[in-house]
Amino acid sequence: MKLNVHIFFCTLCVLLNFGPVPPSFAQAPVELRWLQEHRPDNPVGISWGVPWPEGKVQKGQHFILETKNGTSLPLQNWPLAYWPDGSLKWSGFATVAPVNNSLLKLKISEKSTAFENEVHLIENTRKIRISTGTLDCIIPKTGTILLDSLRINGRMIAGKGSIECIVQDGLDENQTTLQRKLYNSIINEVTVEQKGPVKAMVRIRGRLKSEAGDHSWLPLDIRMYFYAGSNAVRLVNTMTYDGDEHKDFIKGLAWTFSIPMREQLHNRHVRFAGENRGMWAEPVRPLTGRRVISIDDKDVFPDQVKGKAIANTKQFTGDKQALIKDLPAWSDYRLIQNTANGFLVQKRTNPQSAWITAHAGKRSAGYAFAGDTGGGLGIGIKDFWQSYPAAMEISHTTSDHAHLKAWLWSPYAEAMDMRHYDTIPHGLEATYEDVQKGLSTPYGIARTSELTLFAHSETPPTETLSRQAEIGSDPPLLTISPEYLHSTGVFGIWSLPDRSSPGKAWIENRLNQAIRFYQKEIDQRNWYGFWDYGDVMHSYDPVRHTWRYDIGGFAWDNTELASEFWLWYNYIRTGRKDIFRMAEAMTRHTSEVDVYHIGKLAGLGSRHNVRHWGCGSKEVRESQAASRRFYYYLTTDERTGDIMQEVAEKADRAMTELDPLRLIYPKTEYPTHARIGPDWLALAGNWMTAWERTGDNKWRNKITSGIHSLAKMPYGFFSGELGAFGYDPATNQMHMLNNKIGHSHLSALMGGPEVAFELTELLDNKDWDVLWQQYCTLWGASEKEVQKALGKTVKVGHTGIWYARLPAYMYHITRKQEFATRAWDWFLNEKSAKLFDSRVADGVHIPKPIEETPGISTNEAAQWSLNAIQLLELAGDKIPEEHPLWTPATKE
Template structure:
C-alpha cells in the first residue's frame, strides 16, 4: 500500500516554520544579549552586479552569542544609502542567539557594496499589501495587483498593472499518455488541470510576499501528481516567481507524461502590427517579430516600409486608421501569425516555429544552441515577459504562444515540452545485473519512481510596453544566469558555521600547489558536466559515478557505476569548494546538485518516503533505499545561503527518516532480524539521522531534536568498544536507542564517516558537548588509520586492517585527532595518508594530467582523466585535502615534487 506523506511533509514544514516564528518572539535566559562588536555582513552578487534593479533573497550568518532573537536588520548600499529590507530567522545557536537570518530586497542598480547589520529596516515607499477575503488572496505592490483564488483550477485569476489586466486565468496542466511510444498501436492522451486544494500566506510584506498553493492534478476521473506552487513577489519588482514542485505518484508502467506546464491568457488590444513576440536565444541573442510584420521588403510599394525597423524594435507604428486606404489594404494582405513556439528538446539545439492558425502548417523560423528560456507576448501598450529558469539544462522544455491574432493570446511555459517524447519512468531493464560485475543492487519492487519529485521555477514579468531588442537582450542575459546575492565567504567563515573549513590560502608554495590541484579537479568536473551533457529534466545536477577508460566514457549504462546519487557526498565537495573559493561556477554546480539529489534521488511519498536511492543507471533504480542520500546535511548549506523555502520543506519532511527503517532495514540482505525493530549503523545511518535532527533543532530551537542526538551519543559512547563497536546496531526509532549486537570487527568500518559523518561531527561536537562521546570520537579518529599493530594493541586484538579500508579517505580523522591533541606526529601522518594511502588519487602526474582523445577512438574530440577512477575518489580526496588545510596546514609537506606518486601504506 502506498504511504502518502504529502500532508505529513507539509505539516512538518509548517511546524518547523511555526517553531521559527515562535522562537523569534521568545525571551529568557537562553537569549543572547547584543554584542557591541558585531560586524556588518557584507553581501555580494555572485556574478557581479546586474545591469538593472534586481530582487534578491539570501541568508546571512552571525557568530554564536552575538545577536538576540529580537534583532532587526538594516541593508545599506555604498552608493544607494538605505535599501528596504525584510528579514526573518532561519536558524539559532544552542544559546538561542541568531545563527542564520533570511533577507529579501529589491536592490537598485548601482547600489555599490552592500552590507546587512543590526538596525532599523527601511520600509519601501510602496510596501506590499496582502489581504485575504472571499476565498481569494490579493497582493498589491505599487501599481501591480494580483488576485489569487485559494481553491479550484485557477492559480492566478488576474494580474493588473496600472489598472490594466495583463494576464489572467493562470493554470497548470498535464498531458498523459498510456504508453511511451506512439507506434505501438492506438495511444490515449488524457489532460489534467492543477486543482488548488489549499493556499497559505507564508510572508506578507512589507518587502516580500510568499503564497504556497498545494493540490493535485485532476480531470474528474482521476486525481494524481501532488504538487505545490510557491508564488513570491518583492516590492519594487514587477516580477513573479513561481516554484512548481510535483511528486510522481505512479509506478511509471502505464503513466507517461507527455506535457507539463503553466498556461495563462494575455489580453491583446493593440492592432496586429503593434503586437509583438520575443524569444531569448544564446548569449543575449533575440528573435523579435510582430504578429503582422510591416512589409519592409516592399519599400517602393508600401508607404510605411521604412518603419519596419521601428516595428521590429517594438516601438509603436501608425495605426490602421492613420494609414491611407491603399496602405491599409497592402498591410492587411500580409500574413498574420497566430502561434509561435520555441522548443528546446536537447541541450544543444532549440527551434523557433510559427504558424498562422491551427489549421495550417508550422513554419521553421530559426534555430540556435541554448535558449535563455525567456519570451514576450504583448503589444506596444504592454504585455508579459515569461520564462523558465535552467531552461536548456532541464530540457525538453518549450515556450509557446497561441491565438496571438485574437482578443487574447495563450502563453505556455512547458516544463516538459508537449513536442518531446513522453516521459518514460520505467527502469532500464526488466531484470537485475548483480553486484559482483555490475555493482548493482536491484530488488523486486524497489526500482520505482513512485515518490520522486522535481521543481521547476517559472518567472512572469509585467511591462507597460514592448521591450526593445536591446532591453530584451539584457533581460534574457539576466534570466539565463539569474542574479544571486550571497553573504561574503569571509563573513561565513568568521561566523563559525558549517564546521571545519578554511578559505583558499596560497601563501606558501606547498599550499598553493595543493590549492591548484583542488581547483584543477573541480574545473575538470565543471567542463565534464558540459562535455558529457549531464543535463535533462530528471538528470540535471547529478554527475556520474565511475569512469571507463577503455570506452573513454563514464559507465552510464553499468548498474551501480552510473549516476552518483550523492555517493561519498560530492554535494559537500562542491559546497566546501565554493565556500573556500567563492567561484560562481562552483555555486551553480552545487546548487544544481542540491536541487537534484533532494528532489529526484529522494522519495517524498510512498513506501520509501524519507529515504533516498543508491547510485544506479536510473536515479531511482537501486534496491538500496537509505537515509544517507536524503539527509539534511547535504541540503542545509544551500538553504542557509539562499533561504530557499522548498529546500527547507524537504529537510523538514525528512526529520523522521529513522522511522522508515522499520519497513526498509538497510541491512536486511546481510543480517537476520534482531530483537529490535530494525538495524542502523553508526554511519552512515545514525550520522544521517542526527544531521536531520540537528538541522531541525537549529531551525526551531526545539530541544526534543537535541535530545534525540544526545540519546544516540550516550548509547554509542557506552558501547563495549565505543565507536569501534558495530557498526551494525539494533535500533528502535520510537526511543532513538542503539543496541549492541556483538558485531564489533565483524564488518568493515570504511563507510561509517565518508558520507558526511566526519564533516557533521566536526561541526556538531563543539555545539553539543558530551564528554564520553567526544572521547570515543577522538579515539576513533586517532586509531582508524593507525598502524595495525598499534590499533590491535590499543583498541582490540580483532581490529585488523581488513576492517579499515581507504586510509586516504580517512586522513581527516587523523588530522582532527592531531588538532585536538596537539600532536605533530599525527598531523604528519594525516598528510602521508592523503598522499600515499590507498584511496588517494591514483595519479603519478603533477599537475593532474588531462589526456586528449580524438576520433576514431571516440565520436568527437574530448579530454579525460583516465586514471581518475570516479567521483568517489575525487570527492573524498578533495574533502580530505580541504580538511587537512583547515586542521593541520602547518604539517603540509614542504616539497611536493614526489608526493603525487602513489605508494601503498
C-alpha cells in the same frame, strides 16, 4: 561551550531586557556582494542568508541595508537557524536592490526602517490579493486557476494562470493508437507564508485532475514570491511523481497564461530568447513586403520591429491600408529545445497551415514574451536548455486573448519514460547494483522547476527583455565573502584558499583542476536533461572512453561518497559563481530526484544506478539534510527547507519499513539496523538541522539519546561486526548486537565526518567527545594501538587519502606530531599524484575528440577534495616543506 566576556555581555543584555546590543559593539557591518556580474538595470527582488558568530546577534534584532553611498534599501528579515545558546546563527533577508555590481553593507540597528513601497496582502475565504505597489495579483483559494490575474494600474496584463499536463498510455514509438488525456491543476490548499513588508510568499498545494474528472495525480507544491515595487513574480514549482511508470507517460507539462490582445495585429508582438543575450523579436503582422509601408513618408517597419506603437490602419492612406490587410498575420509560435545543443523557433499563420522555421540555434536562455503595445507578459524558465526537453509556446495571437505556455516538458519531444532500464535484475558482483523487486520505482520522487513572470504595461525594448531573460535563467543572489563566512564558525571544519607554501599551492591547483575537469565533463558528456541535470557519473571506463553510464551502480552518482559536500565546500571557500551553480544544480537534483517524498519510502534516497531511482538500496545516506543546508542557508530556499524537515521527521521510521541491512543480517528484537555511518550520522545530521532551524531541544535529545547508548558500549563506534547495531526509532537508541569489533568504511565517507565536526562544537557533550576522538584515533591505526585501547588485537578502518582527515582532526585536538604525520602520509600517496591528470582521446575508435582522465571516479574526486580542504585547516601547519609532488612548486 566557551563563553568569553563579549558573549557574556550580549547574553546579559538580553536577560536583563536591555534590548538589542548596540551596533558598534555587537557586530561590524557585513559586506554583501553579488554572486554574478550584472549590467545595471531596474531593482530586483532578492532573498539570501547571512550567518552570525555564536552569541553575537539575538532574535528580534533589527537591521539596515545600505548602498556604498549610504542610501538605505528596503529590508525584511527572519530567523533561519539558532545557536545552542539561543542566539541567531543564520538570518534570512529580502530586499529590492539595483543589480549594479556595487557592494552593499548590512548593519545591526536599534530599530527598523520604514519605506514608502511595501507589499500589501489581503486575504479572505475565497482569495488572496497582493499589491506590490506597481503590480496587483489575485490568487484564488479554490478551483483550477492558480494565478487569476496580473494587473498594472488596473489594466489586465495576464490571467488564468494554471498548469496543464498531457498524459498518454504508451510511448510514441509504439505503432498502436495512443490514448491521451488532458489534466489541469486543481487547488487543495493555499497558505500565506510571508506577508511583507518587502516580500510576500504564498504556497499553493494541489494536484492535476483529468478534464473528465475521473482521475487525479501528480501532487503539486508551488510557491509564489512577490517583492515591493516589482512587476516580477517568481514561481517555484514542484511536482511529485505518483503514477504507474508502465502506464502513465507524460507527453507535456506546462504553465499556461491568457494574455489580452487589444491592439491591432501589427501592434502585437512575440519575443523569444536566443543565445548570448540575443532575442528573436517579431510583430504578429510584420509591416514589410514588396512595397514600403509608410506614414508621412516614413517607413514604419524599423520602429515596429522595436516594439514601438504604430498608427492604426485607418490612419494610413488607402493604398497602404490595402497592403496592410493583404500581409500575412502569424497566429502561433514556438521555441523548441529538445536537446541541450539545439533549438528551433517556428511559426504558422493558423492550425490548418504548416509550421515554418524562423530561427535555429544551440542553447536558448528560455524566455518568451507575448503582448501588444499596451502590455504583455514575459516568462523565463531557469535552466531551460539544461533541463530539456523544454519549449515556449505562444498561440492565438490574432484573437482577443493569446495563450503563453512555458513547457517544462516539451510536447514536441518523446513522452517521458519513467521505467527502469531493464526487466531483468542484476546483482552486486556483476554490475555493482542491487535491484530488488518493487524498489526500482520512481513513485514518490519529485522535480522542482523555477520560473519568473514579468508583467509589462507596454512592449518593452529588446534590451529590457534580454535582461529579464538573463535574470530568469541566472537569478541574482547576494552573498557574503568566504572570509566572513569562515569567521562565523558555520559548516564545520573547512579552509580558505592558501598558497603560502609550495605544498599548499599544489593542493589549491589540484582542487581547481578537479572542478574544471567536472565542469568540462558535464558539457562534453551532455549530463543534462529534465531528470538528470545536476548529477554526475560515478566511474569512468577508459576502454570505451566514456563513463560507465550503462553498468548498474557505476552510472549516475547520486551523492555517493559526499559529492554534494565536495561542491559546496569548494564554493564557500572560494565564492566562485561557476561552482555555486554546479552545487545548486546538484542539490536541486539530489534532494528531489534521488529522494522519495511520498509513499512507504518517504524520507529515504536511492543509491547510484543507471536510473536515479533504479537501485534496491534505499537509505538515509542519500536523503540526508546535512548536505542540503548550504543551499538553504545561503539562499533561504523554502522548498529545500521542506525537504530537510521531511527527512528529519520520516527517515528513521522509514528505516523500519526497509531495514538498510536486511540482506546482510536477520531481523532482531529491534525494529531495524543502523551503522554508525552512513545511517546514524546521517540521521544525526537531519536532527542537527531541525534543532538549529527550530531551536527545539527535542531534536538535540534524539542525538544525545543515541550518544548515551553508544557510550555504554565497550568499543564505542566499533562495537559490532561491520559497524552494525540494532536501532529503535521510538527511543533513538542504538543496541549492541554481538561482542565483536568492526567498522563500516562508509561511516567515514558519506558526510559522517562533516556532520561529526559540527556536532562536536554544538553539543558540548563529553560522551560524544570521547566517542568521536576514539574513532579518529583508532581508525587505520596499528593492531597494537587497537589492542591497547580496546583489549583486542584487530584492525579497524583503512588507511589512505579518503580517511586522512581523521588523524588530522586528532592532531588539531592534541597537537601531537604523530597524527599530523599519519594524515599527510595517507593523503600524499601515488594516487594523489595522478588523480586528475588528463589526456586527449581522438580517432576512429571514439565518436568525437574528448579530454579524459582514465582512472577517474567521482568517489576519488569528492573524497580527495574534501580531505584536502579539511587537512589544510586541521594540519596545514604540518604539511611537508618538500615533497616529490610539488618539487619544484607548480603554478596556477
